[in-house]
Ligand code: SF4
């Protein structure tokens with residue numbers, strides 16, 4: 112009879128055991144804030160559909176100190192999502208080849224961050240333009 | 244050599260695709276959108292005070308591009324978040340299975356449908 | 368032993384399947400010199416304190432891939448990790464995470480071996496060739512497409528680093544995917560379509576949530592995580608485009 116009795120260690124709390132995993136959980140956790148923001152926008156959209164008074168009510172609610180604080184938190188969390196999203200590009204994307212040479216990982220990440228800043232400023236410019 | 248297991252195809256590409264698209268949008272537009280809608284406009288910083296006034300927002304939501312933008316932001320943000328949250332639940336040991344799946348992806352679906360209905364209702 | 372002999376405490380996760388219900392920790396005081404690896408520390412324990420301590424090793428030079436263990440919780444090759452870097456603190460060693468412990472520091476790798484087989488780790492020729500047609504010609508550029516993925520030494524540290532493998536032992540995992548990708552990327556190989564069934568399956572690449580620690584711990588810079596993630600894109604293409612092409616993919 113076999114004397115083998117392989118022991119399987121439990122996985123509970125695995126993500127607390129290594130700083131690398133803790134960071135992973137934090138950037139995964141930004142999803143909660145992305146969802147919260149999407150729901151905020153959805154409420155706004157529904158209010159918009161209900162007419163001017165409802166929409167103005169939503170705009171007013173967005174001015175409350177609580178809402179401002181909430182959005183500051185959202186801003187930090189979603190910015191962290193953006194930073195880590197591009198930071199993972201060397202892992203998640205096929206190697207990018209320019210002139211027959213593979214781009215260094217930090218060039219790829221830097222490119223992603225630059226693109227994000229450009230798009231964000233572009234968005235601000237478009238909104239500013241429309242608002243005039 | 245024909246002993247290869249027949250394997251079940253995973254339907255993950257659908258959810259993974261939505262997750263990726265939403266994650267990309269959130270990374271590119273998320274921070275600035277939060278700043279505009281949640282901080283700049285309410286505090287009248289940088290942008291004109293009436294940037295998000297009723298007529299302006301209505302016009303934006305009735306414009307084809309505006310509609311598509313609002314829809315993509317709300318729906319894809321939700322699908323992105325749902326996918327990550329579902330996986331995180333599994334990872335921290337909450338294997339609620341079908342229930343967690345329904346809760347996560349179900350909310351994303353509900354939000355998608357509501358935003359589509361409202362946007363269509365606002366007309367063109 | 369001279370007065371100045373340095374002594375490091377090594378805490379070992381011991382498990383004897385014949386007598387232990389579960390693993391327990393034991394601490395050994397090991398005299399060491401600056402050139403001693405963690406593997407040599409374990410050998411010292413085996414030679415001087417407890418001959419039953421069980422662990423794998425062979426080359427002592429980071430190429431056979433058999434000496435992996437968790438060193439202070441991090442998957443490492445014990446032959447290229449040095450005691451001096453941990454002294455004067457206690458060092459803890461444990462069998463590679465996520466694998467079943469067979470005895471002490473030895474894990475059960477049979478699942479991994481099956482996975483290696485399942486990816487069809489050999490060139491499946493694109494076309495039948497006769498001897499008269501001569502050798503395959505491969506350009507340096509074509510060679511560069513896959514060379515990185517040939518460096519794997521099957522140490523399975525990447526599996527010990529992968530929580531998704533820990534959560535689902537059926538997940539094909541980083542090193543097997545890196546090897547699969549190595550053959551798919553080889554210009555002589557035409558087996559990508561056959562291998563796709565595995566890639567797109569429930570055991571396949573979508574178990575990965577891009578933690579990325581596998582690539583971090585890989586001692587040979589194979590970047591197995593990148594192989595997994597590139598194949599998510601390939602699998603998604605296969606998923607959506609299969610309706611356009613008559614063959615390909617699993618059912
Ligand atoms: S990919 Fe790297 S870590 Fe994984 S088995 Fe191969 S050499 Fe080891």
Ligand code: FES
Pocket residue numbers: 424425426427428429430431432433434435444445446447
């Ligand atoms: S003993 Fe061969 S890799 Fe360490």
